[in-house]
Amino acid sequence: MSALRPLRFAAIAMLLALAFPSTSPADEPEGAEQAKKGIDAPAAFDLLKSLVGTWEQRDGENSFVITYRLTANDSAVVETYGPGTEYEMLSVYHLDGDQLRMTHYCAAGNQPRVILDQDASSPEALVFAFDGGSNLDPAKDMHMHEGRLLLHDADHYTGEWTGYLDGKPSGTHAFEMTRVED
Numbered sequence: 001m002s003a004l005r006p007l008r009f010a011a012i013a014m015l016l017a018l019a020f021p022s023t024s025p026a027d028e029p030e031g032a033e034q035a036k037k038g039i040d041a042p043a044a045f046d047l048l049k050s051l052v053g054t055w056e057q058r059d060g061e062n063s064f065v066i067t068y069r070l071t072a073n074d075s076a077v078v079e080t081y082g083p084g085t086e087y088e089m090l091s092v093y094h095l096d097g098d099q100l101r102m103t104h105y106c107a108a109g110n111q112p113r114v115i116l117d118q119d120a121s122s123p124e125a126l127v128f129a130f131d132g133g134s135n136l137d138p139a140k141d142m143h144m145h146e147g148r149l150l151l152h153d154a155d156h157y158t159g160e161w162t163g164y165l166d167g168k169p170s171g172t173h174a175f176e177m178t179r180v181e182d
Contacts, residue, residue, distance in 0.1 A: 039118060057176055058178075128149075141165070142165045
């Protein structure tokens with residue numbers, strides 16, 4: 001385990017604390033609504049950056065690998081499913097103004113796009129909603145449609161991605177991932 005990983009996770013936690021200071025009703029102006037739950041896109045993107053490295057899910061003798069790396073002067077996170085295998089797929093996360101977007105380059109030959117649902121997300125769970133795509137008709141074609149990344153700690157997360165077929169959910173695939181190297 002890298003000695004830098006706990007420091008990196010602590011730095012991200014500190015950034016999140018600064019981005020989401022705790023308030024009490026007495027701190028808010030009279031008549032103001034309670035602070036909105038959620039996470040903003042830059043804070044969510046920083047959490048994705050903390051995933052850089054190699055992750056594995058073990059199921060008996062079988063294993064599934066996902067890697068994360070930064071590219072384009074750290075402005076995009078590249079997620080590779082099954083690197084070097086015949087079913088390798090790629091997803092690229094990036095900021096677009098005040099939004100966090102991702103395009104998934106699927107082995108099915110389509111490219112669904114998702115956007116961070118900032119209100120439904122938190123520092124522990126990044127929630128993504130369908131936002132169009134290319135080479136697919138969402139009313140009939142099979143495609144990755146929505147998902148969540150549940151961030152348990154610096155070395156464990158769960159990815160849950162729901163596919164759609166004929167305009168409705170066709171199944172959710174969950175990946176219980178453990179970091180194997182930075």
